[in-house]
Amino acid sequence: MDLFETFFNLEVLQQSWPMLIKGLWLTLKLGIASIIAGLVLGLFLCLLRLYSVAPVRFLTRCYINVFRSIPLLVLLIIVYYALPFVGIRLSSFASAMAALTLVSGAYTAEIFRAGIEAVPKGQFEAAAALGLSPRQTMADVILPQSVRIVIPPLTNNSINVIKDTALASVVAMPDLLKQATQAQALAANPTPLIGAAAIYLAFLLPAVLLVGQLENRMNRGKS
Amino acid sequence: MTGYISIRNLHKYYGPFHALTGIDLDIAEGEVVCVVGPSGSGKSTLIRCINMLEPFSEDSEILVDGVRVKPGANLAKVRTEVGMVFQSFNLFPHLTVRENIMLAPRRVRRTRKSEASAEADRLLARVGLTDHADKYPSGLSGGQQQRVAIARALAMEPRALLFDEPTSALDPEMVGEVLDVMRDLARSGVTMIVVTHEMGFARQVADRVIFMDGGAVVESGDPADIFAAPKEARTRDFLQAVLDH
Numbered sequence: 133m134d135l136f137e138t139f140f141n142l143e144v145l146q147q148s149w150p151m152l153i154k155g156l157w158l159t160l161k162l163g164i165a166s167i168i169a170g171l172v173l174g175l176f177l178c179l180l181r182l183y184s185v186a187p188v189r190f191l192t193r194c195y196i197n198v199f200r201s202i203p204l205l206v207l208l209i210i211v212y213y214a215l216p217f218v219g220i221r222l223s224s225f226a227s228a229m230a231a232l233t234l235v236s237g238a239y240t241a242e243i244f245r246a247g248i249e250a251v252p253k254g255q256f257e258a259a260a261a262l263g264l265s266p267r268q269t270m271a272d273v274i275l276p277q278s279v280r281i282v283i284p285p286l287t288n289n290s291i292n293v294i295k296d297t298a299l300a301s302v303v304a305m306p307d308l309l310k311q312a313t314q315a316q317a318l319a320a321n322p323t324p325l326i327g328a329a330a331i332y333l334a335f336l337l338p339a340v341l342l343v344g345q346l347e348n349r350m351n352r353g354k355s
Numbered sequence: 356m357t358g359y360i361s362i363r364n365l366h367k368y369y370g371p372f373h374a375l376t377g378i379d380l381d382i383a384e385g386e387v388v389c390v391v392g393p394s395g396s397g398k399s400t401l402i403r404c405i406n407m408l409e410p411f412s413e414d415s416e417i418l419v420d421g422v423r424v425k426p427g428a429n430l431a432k433v434r435t436e437v438g439m440v441f442q443s444f445n446l447f448p449h450l451t452v453r454e455n456i457m458l459a460p461r462r463v464r465r466t467r468k469s470e471a472s473a474e475a476d477r478l479l480a481r482v483g484l485t486d487h488a489d490k491y492p493s494g495l496s497g498g499q500q501q502r503v504a505i506a507r508a509l510a511m512e513p514r515a516l517l518f519d520e521p522t523s524a525l526d527p528e529m530v531g532e533v534l535d536v537m538r539d540l541a542r543s544g545v546t547m548i549v550v551t552h553e554m555g556f557a558r559q560v561a562d563r564v565i566f567m568d569g570g571a572v573v574e575s576g577d578p579a580d581i582f583a584a585p586k587e588a589r590t591r592d593f594l595q596a597v598l599d600h
Binding site: 252254255257258259260261262263264265268272273276277280 | 406408431434435438439441443445446447448449458459462463507508511
């Protein structure tokens, strides 16, 4: 059948498979590196946002708002195509990681902040009334509850970062999508694109289902 | 006389609102005091000042067993000596019932784990919840959660307990089980200050009833006297409104 031959051509898929796997490897490397760097940046921003002096709190809030507003593709293109004019020349991988990290860090900071602020005031009071120090209160009472609150949104954010790595193909990084479009051009057949889509789904669909399960479990755990 | 807990000239402001307008109060060791009054009268604010969950004016003075309540080492000492039970229980939802009770002794008193665990089980028996030690708070009824909260406060072996409307968040059928535990405690000789709307409990258990309104103590005395023959018009009006229901 023609449609099957066109979109699900096994021969073409077989030929392009090594390229796709190479692209997948780069996609995962970029995604995971950006997620980890974003977590570190986000935690740092969150602590500044909550516990530093007023001017720093204000600047942190500005950063978070700006980087949550700017389209990732615009940021990526600025980093890759505009920064060289001021002498900053980053590779396509470094540009993509920088853009993903800057944005992911802003979202992560807000997730962490919400996690700490979502713990009811009564928990702080009960800990204080029992004589726990502020540090013990954070370590034994507040943070364990915050972590449970932030795991679903953090997982969600990580899924977004992995998805957004596909934008790196715009700055010529040979990620999964880029490899697929090249394989498509070589074979004059769209099957590699379908293959790439299937690979994205194979990784991200379970993650999406996992978030749903985590959220359900959280809701059950509530008193 | 100065009491075990001694409050002098206690003022508390929320912005421009004068929530406590110069309260003087002495509570003897082992005394059971019930604080009653309309909502917004400052009852909860008063007891929350004793362990400084609410900061209060600098010129006010609260002493607990001779120790002045102020931030720092003093406050840490006072908080280990004065336990508190909240209206909304405030159990730690990520810890089991036993872990809730063990946390403060382990962290603050550095009690050994086996010892703290045995003590937790003993306290659970005392509040009638022996079989629930390994459950999480969300698996318990409101009345059971509040009894755990009492056990948690007792684990620090406090000499005084503050109760902030401990039965107000409970379904009616669970009020009794919590009041029974509190009645038991009152007999054990621990000092208790109970903010409550349970007039029956106040009448039977309290050594002294304090009626508050507008941030001040309007009247205080023996429960039999207060309930039978209140001196102040405001006390009469309040009691009439509550008891007629």
